[in-house]
Amino acid sequence: MTNQIAEQHSALAGKLAAIAANVTDWDAPTPVQEWRARDVLAHLMGWLPGMLNGAGVELPTVEVGDDVLAAWWKHTANVQNLVEDDEQVARIIDVGQGDQTLGQVLEQFYLADLFMHRWDLAKASGQDAEWEPEVAAGMVEGMAPIAEALGASGEFGTPVVLDESHTPEERLAALIGRDPNWAPIVH
Structure with missing residues (x-):
């Protein structure tokens, strides 16, 4: 098994x-x-x-x-x-x-x-990452208390903790130092 x-x-x-x-x-x-x-x-x-x-x-x-x-x-x-x-x-x-x-x-x-x-x-x-909202929410819950340490580690962009009005995907992306609205520039 x-x-x-x-x-x-x-x-x-x-x-x-x-x-x-x-x-x-x-x-x-x-x-x-x-x-x-x-x-x-x-x-x-x-x-x-x-x-x-x-x-x-x-x-x-x-x-x-x-x-x-x-x-x-x-x-x-x-x-x-x-x-x-x-x-x-x-x-x-x-x-x-x-x-x-x-x-x-x-x-x-x-x-x-x-x-x-x-x-x-x-x-x-x-493409759509198709992040499972419950997994993203769980990661946010576990990582938000250590946002300062995440930023200090140099392994993430500057973390931003978003409130509950944002989706779990937006909150996790921001927490790992990404712009949740990021999109490639189309020429």
Whole structure:
């Protein structure tokens, strides 16, 4: 039987892959000013292997190259193989947050990143991220109290906490330092 982390990863990576499959310009700007569309997936493919390898968990690094979608599929398969191993998911590691299971680390960092960056890639390519409102609302609830720390980390744009009059998608986008109304400039 597949574990919960494997199921979550498969679903989140699949939704991101569906958006990636419809990207026609990998050099299109994104809501992250210094990134292009390809950089969204390059980010996800780059930091996870580095973090896990540093904690003694082997995950091959996949270079993006010219075929961004093929690289994404290869990376996703590598991660899926890892998370389908129940012993690995239960393995205790330390990535600077104290001892946690690999599953906890992936859920806290990587699965959340898959969800959040789906919005960046969708916006860059004129698609709907189809963020599940309840997931976005839960992330806002969990992250809003640490907005100041998010901004100080340098890993997000300047966070803005929006009130309940905004949708969960708008609130989460603003909290991770994005302009919820961002759209690519059409020439």
